[in-house]
Amino acid sequence: MTFIRRHILTVVAMLVLVYLFVPIAVVGVLSFNNPASDYNTQWNEFSIDAWTNLCGVPAVCQSFGVSVRIALVSTIVATILGSMIAFALVRYRFRGRQSTNLLIFLPMATPEVVMGSSLLALFLNLRFPLGMPTVIIAHIMFTISFIVVAVKARLQGMDPNLEQAAQDLYASPRATFRYVTFPLVAPGIAGAALLGFALSFDDFIISFFNAGTLVTFPIYIWGAAQRGIPVQVNALATLVFFASLAIVLIAQFVAWRRRKALQASVVDSDVNLKALSMDTLPRS
């Protein structure tokens, strides 16, 4: 008991962390279920049918493919547009900064149901046919802001002296961007793109308003929830979960190794300087 009292914060924090993963564990466990009825909500008996036959229900895989295609296209466009905005915000002066910030922030603060319905109102009034193009338009719209924020954070965290140094060495603005700025920001842009992909792939509300008869993976799940979700959906979702987790963990690990290597090289040069008995030099 004294152990718990001593470590109460750690215990509570770990419990919250566990809580975050309880529903995911349920989704994963039920992917190995052979449900007694159409509704896969209660454990019946162990089965790996769903995993060996992922596309056993063709509509599941079809909708999965639709979502991947939509997420790919909208992520590419949104990443380009969003990164350009982030560069402008951090590196350039321009008029209307306040309203620009506001127009970037508002899509993140607007409930999806409002964004979805207002865009639908626009398409209805223009008599624009609903389908994949309208969903892609919507996804680009709501992911841009998240990409701006992610890339902007990376740009602001960058040491401005590095670009200054390149220019002092007579690098043209183009060369500075190509060899200094872009390689430094690229991991941030890649991270932002991953976020955009995840947001687009999992979006239901905005898609549902603007999809017409198109069925994305979340829209399929929504429809299936009324008459029973096939076990394959659980298997695919579990797969997506572990794949995304692996990508993020690998990225974290690479970043950690780079930091370590950088620290090591700084220490190294420090040692070399000392060897040259120049220890009065200011250390960075």
Added chain:
Amino acid sequence: MAAVMTAPGSGKQDSPERKRSRTGYWLLLPGMGWLAVFFAIPFVTLFLTSLQVPVPGTSGQYMPAFNLMNYPEAFSAYSEQFIRSLVYAGTATILALIIAYPLAYFIAFRGGQWKGLLLVLVVAPTFASFLLRTYAWRTILADEGPITSFLNALSVLPQDRILNTGLAVIAGLTYNFLPFMILPLFAALDRIDPRLIEASGDLYAHPATTFRKVIWPLSLPGVVAGTLLTFIPAFGDYINAQLLGSTGDRMIGNAIQINFIQFRDYPTAAALSFMLMALILVIVFFYIRRAGTEELV
């Protein structure tokens, strides 16, 4: 969302010399143009739609008009759902704050070299489908399940069950938007100098006093951002109400969705949507008054 992404250590150096050149405008143009056309203008069409009247003798056909009466009519028809959304989203936000604070505090002050990994774990649940995670609560809160049985043994449940009641909807909302509470809280707590807490202890402040007088006030920006980022999506959500609640637990999002997609009563749906947005804008406006726009993105 600002505080979410700009987690540790950013924003401290807002590069002092920004270039003044036309390139800046060219960089902004395509993206901001997209947002103007597909985010800002739709609000105008939404407003115009909310004033339309039915074409006489047809159903599902509407013509331009300036019928402001759509608003009071829509509100009185769905005031119950509006109030329910406020109560559900408000309760979920408070619960999320209570649940998120210890974890955010732990990551910020005890995370050490595991900070990055712990933050990944906080975001990781969102990698699994939102709909399936919500649906999983049907299993967790099932009538014969351990949680419901336990609470029924204590006979604390007003309806003897959780599933298909407002409690399940609140549970789902609390869970689903928790990462949006944890991340800004962490960002604010992570900025606190640990020496301030030590100093408070050195001056013989009781840990509870230290929390009340030092930690809590310094974490307030995170509390404000977190509650905003949790409340707004929870207020407009209709997935939790649909999958976990009964027909008596529907929220304003359900009303907008049904009117737009099933009933094709566009003016009513647009009026509801516009009122929801107006409410959110008022909240955001107060937030900006406190924090300014540079902190937003």
